[in-house]
Amino acid sequence: MTLRLQMLGTGGAFAKKYFNNNGLLYAEDYTLLIDCGITAPLALHTLGKPLDEIDAILITHIHGDHVGGLEEFAFRMKYGFGKKPVLYIADKLVRPLWENTLKGGLSQDGIIDSLDDAFEVRLLTEGQIERVSPGLSVEIIQTPHIPGRASYSLYFNGEIFYSADKTFQPELLTRLVRERNCRKILHEVQLTGPGEVHTTLQELLSLPPEIQTKILLMHYGDEMESFIGKTGEMDFLRQHEIYTL
């Protein structure tokens, strides 16, 4: 099954020239929204994409640039379309997403008292492959980001790796390419400064060319244009363009 990817945005958390790093993944007529950050509603509006054309949302972790648009998404689906959005989420993220992020804004006594009242929740467990649609499967892979906080990268159809925000994990990338048929890697990048909770361009440039050629860079800062031609065998993913993966 050929997948297509259209990023709503390719910016890092504080980018202002680019929307948040959220993507629409198309598998034939099925549309999965990967992360729904603060700017997702505006990015969808800019693309002319109605919310009810999205079949499900999957979230990687609970930073604002990945979940900050969920409150608006849920309210507009409920009161505008009379529907509950399908939400794929790692079991370990349910409690923090509801208790620490959404409860304050979304809860209404007797109407919305839990995440299940606002979303059609489908739980994901590490190591288990979930069939999302006839042409789309996903496996979540926990990858380090903020110490003590869970964050999950995604492996689609056993061949496409989509990194969550994460630190550099060369062994994982090497294993996916050499042992698990990985054809394409959508990877976050931090262009300047120390990585700390992200993967730096310098780190990615240390990968062998056979892996770099598979990588498209995303989640970058406003300085991206000045790095064109300085990314080895890797290219930048551009927001709103449709890529066949």
Ligand SMILES: O=c1ccn([C@@H]2O[C@@H]3COP(=O)(O)O[C@H]3[C@H]2O)c(=O)[nH]1
């Ligand atoms: O220890 C920390 C924790 C966070 N941060 C910043 O906050 C941002 C939160 O969203 P993000 O994960 O896309 O990017 C993160 C970084 O830009 C940081 O620099 N160091």
Ligand SMILES: [Zn+2]
């Ligand atoms: Zn982020």
Ligand SMILES: [Zn+2]
């Ligand atoms: Zn993050």
